[in-house]
Amino acid sequence: MRITQGAFSFLPDLTDAQIKAQVQYCLEQGWAVSVEYTDDPHPRNNYWEMWGPPMFDLKDAAGVFSEIAACRNTFPNHYVRVNAFDSSRGWETVRLSFIVQRPAKEDGFRLDRTEWEGRTQRYALRHRAQFEAR
Amino acid sequence: MLDATLSAPPAALPARDADGKLDLGALFTESEVPEFLADLEADLIGLKPVKRRIREIAAHLVIGRAREQLGLTAGAPTLHMTFTGNPGTGKTTVALKMAQILHRLGYVRRGHLVSVTRDDLVGQYIGHTAPKTKEILKKAMGGVLFIDEAYYLYRPENERDYGQEAIEILLQVMENQRDDLVVILAGYKDRMDRFFESNPGFRSRIAHHIDFPDYEDEELVAIARSMADAADYRFSPEAERALVEYVTARRGQPNFANARSIRNAFDRMRLRQSLRLFDTAGLIDREALETITEGDVRASRVFSGGIDAPRSAASV
Numbered sequence: 207m208r209i210t211q212g213a214f215s216f217l218p219d220l221t222d223a224q225i226k227a228q229v230q231y232c233l234e235q236g237w238a239v240s241v242e243y244t245d246d247p248h249p250r251n252n253y254w255e256m257w258g259p260p261m262f263d264l265k266d267a268a269g270v271f272s273e274i275a276a277c278r279n280t281f282p283n284h285y286v287r288v289n290a291f292d293s294s295r296g297w298e299t300v301r302l303s304f305i306v307q308r309p310a311k312e313d314g315f316r317l318d319r320t321e322w323e324g325r326t327q328r329y330a331l332r333h334r335a336q337f338e339a340r
Numbered sequence: 341m342l343d344a345t346l347s348a349p350p351a352a353l354p355a356r357d358a359d360g361k362l363d364l365g366a367l368f369t370e371s372e373v374p375e376f377l378a379d380l381e382a383d384l385i386g387l388k389p390v391k392r393r394i395r396e397i398a399a400h401l402v403i404g405r406a407r408e409q410l411g412l413t414a415g416a417p418t419l420h421m422t423f424t425g426n427p428g429t430g431k432t433t434v435a436l437k438m439a440q441i442l443h444r445l446g447y448v449r450r451g452h453l454v455s456v457t458r459d460d461l462v463g464q465y466i467g468h469t470a471p472k473t474k475e476i477l478k479k480a481m482g483g484v485l486f487i488d489e490a491y492y493l494y495r496p497e498n499e500r501d502y503g504q505e506a507i508e509i510l511l512q513v514m515e516n517q518r519d520d521l522v523v524i525l526a527g528y529k530d531r532m533d534r535f536f537e538s539n540p541g542f543r544s545r546i547a548h549h550i551d552f553p554d555y556e557d558e559e560l561v562a563i564a565r566s567m568a569d570a571a572d573y574r575f576s577p578e579a580e581r582a583l584v585e586y587v588t589a590r591r592g593q594p595n596f597a598n599a600r601s602i603r604n605a606f607d608r609m610r611l612r613q614s615l616r617l618f619d620t621a622g623l624i625d626r627e628a629l630e631t632i633t634e635g636d637v638r639a640s641r642v643f644s645g646g647i648d649a650p651r652s653a654a655s656v
Contacts (some may be wrong), residue, residue, distance in 0.1 A: 258471075265450045266482025268520040273478070 207314025209247045212287060212303040225274065225288070225306050229267040232290035237301055238262050239270050240291065241277050243284045246333045248315070260291060274306055283309045309335070367406055372444045373398050380437060385566065386559035387430060393550045394434075394441070401445040418547040419447060419522045420514055422490075424529040425552025428600030431526045432486065434552075438524065439484040448522055450482035458492040461506040469502040473509045481520045490525035491535035507539060514545050555598050560587045564602050568632065573610065578634035590642045605640065612636040 210216055220228070232239050240260035244251060257277040261270055270288070277286050286307035289300050313334035320328040368374065377398065380391060397419075404417060419442065423431040436453050443451025456476055463469035477485065487493070493510075495501040514523050525532070525542070529551065536543040555563065561583055568574055575583060590601055613636045617624055 261475075261478060263479055264481070265452050265479070266520070268449075268517065269478030269481040272481075272517075 207312055209285065209305070209308060209312060211247065211249065212305055214304045219308070220304070220306065222271070226267040226271055228302070228304065229270045229288065229290075232302055233264050233267060233270070235290075235292070235301070236294070237290040237292045239264070240289050241270070241273050241286065242289060243277055243281050243286045245281075245284050245335050247285045248331060248333055254285075254287065257286075260289075278307050285309070364402070364406060367409075368402050373402060373441070376437075376441050376444060384430060384433070384437075385562045386555050387434070387552065390430075390434060390550055390552055393548065394438070397548065398441060398445070401442075401447060405445070418518060418545070420518075420546045421522070421524045421548040421550060422532060422546055423524060423526040423550050423552060424532045426528065426554055426598060428598030428602075429552035429554060430599060431552055432488070434550075435484065435486045435524050435526065438522075442484065442522060448483055452483035453486055454480040454483060455486045455488060457488050458503065461487070461493065461510075462502050466502075469505045470509060473506045477509070477513050477521070481517075484522045484524060486524045486526065489527045491527050491531045494535055494538055496538060507542070511541050511545060557584065557587045557591070560599065560602050563599050564606055567603060567606050571606075571610075573613075573630050573632055575637075576631050576633050579632050579637050582634045582637040586637055586640060586642055593642065605642075608640065609636045612639050 208215075214220060214228075229239055238260040241257040242254035243257055244254040258273060261273070264270060274286065274288065284307070285305060287303055287305045290302040292299060292301040315331045316334050318330045318332055320330070322328045377395060380394065384391065400417065407413070421438070423435065425431055432455065435455070439448065439451050439453040442448045454476065460476055461469070461473045463472045493503040493507055495503055510523065513521070523546075525546070527535070561580070564583055564587075565575065565580075586605065587602070590596060590605070595601075609632050613632050616633075616636065617628060
């Protein structure tokens with residue numbers, strides 16, 4: 207199941223050149239770009255692991271891209287995304303976030319059902335990779 | 341013969357004629373290099389060998405572009421450089437210009453200059469150096485990384501010095517990401533030479549070694565004049581004669597730093613001029629405000645035995 211989160215996720219995966227162009231756009235807007243990775247792309251999992259601190263004061267996408275490449279190398283089977291944070295007054299939020307790597311095979315989610323008090327049923331979505339890893 | 345190639349043609353022509361021959365002149369004009377070289381000539385006084393070398397590099401880059409257009413292998417040239425020379429000979433200024441020219445020629449994408457010293461690259465404790473160096477390198481990507489007094493990176497007397505780690509990361513990036521940034525190392529000649537002896541890897545990865553000569557006396561006077569111009573001051577004729585003597589005297593005294601000494605001297609002359617005008621009070625006109633007189637120049641301690649001599653009442 208293809209994970210669709212952030213920008214561009216309904217498009218075919220971005221090529222490296224396209225990623226660089228997007229990152230360059232972010233840098234030109236003065237946003238701080240950061241790289242994050244996770245093996246649990248649950249929609250409620252907002253906080254992915256940070257690949258190093260956000261990068262400030264960069265002028266060229268090559269610097270960010272070397273970090274993306276390093277992260278991909280270290281975690282070839284994780285999801286990797288790029289966030290661009292706008293610190294200007296009134297925004298102070300992530301302005302752009304997009305996935306730059308997904309595992310070769312995306313396992314999708316499993317639905318767990320738990321019996322609860324009375325005859326209540328509780329449901330939880332869990333990413334399958336989480337189970338296979340453990 | 342280089343100068344002949346580099347003199348710009350009268351008009352921009354189509355870059356390629358019917359026989360598939362490239363018009364170098366047009367290519368050259370399009371690259372904005374002529375304006376740049378003219379700027380360089382106007383802005384930088386003296387420094388002949390440096391300008392010559394920059395022309396060579398500029399020509400090489402234009403020819404490289406031409407070769408590319410005709411399908412010959414151009415191969416991005418190695419553009420890392422060293423600038424060696426005494427203090428105040430314009431190394432940083434030229435580095436800034438260099439970033440601009442490389443940008444105009446399309447060899448660096450952004451054309452900014454990141455100026456660092458050892459402190460910015462080398463960390464305080466184990467594991468601190470690599471992230472620090474990488475961070476600076478990331479900031480310099482797409483531009484020029486200028487490492488001032490680069491020989492401090494290597495401290496032979498301390499074998500556990502973290503400088504070595506920074507050097508290794510630098511070398512790796514200089515080799516593998518030649519398209520992404522240009523590194524310029526700067527420092528005094530003799531110490532730079534010793535630095536290269538102990539780090540042969542650096543020498544072989546740097547294509548251009550540019551030596552900045554000391555300024556001649558008349559060049560320093562010209563520099564003083566242009567500084568004054570830029571700040572809307574001017575020297576009276578007598579003051580200019582005193583300035584010539586000042587330069588000669590200053591050169592013989594310790595801590596002479598070429599154009600930097602002149603800049604400092606000029607700043608002090610401005611202070612003296614202000615104080616003189618302030619003390620005389622009364623009515624002043626535009627001319628008085630912009631003129632630096634002989635007295636302002638001659639009050640310098642350089643004329644009374646040098647900066648180490650005890651202050652006399654005259655030198656304020």
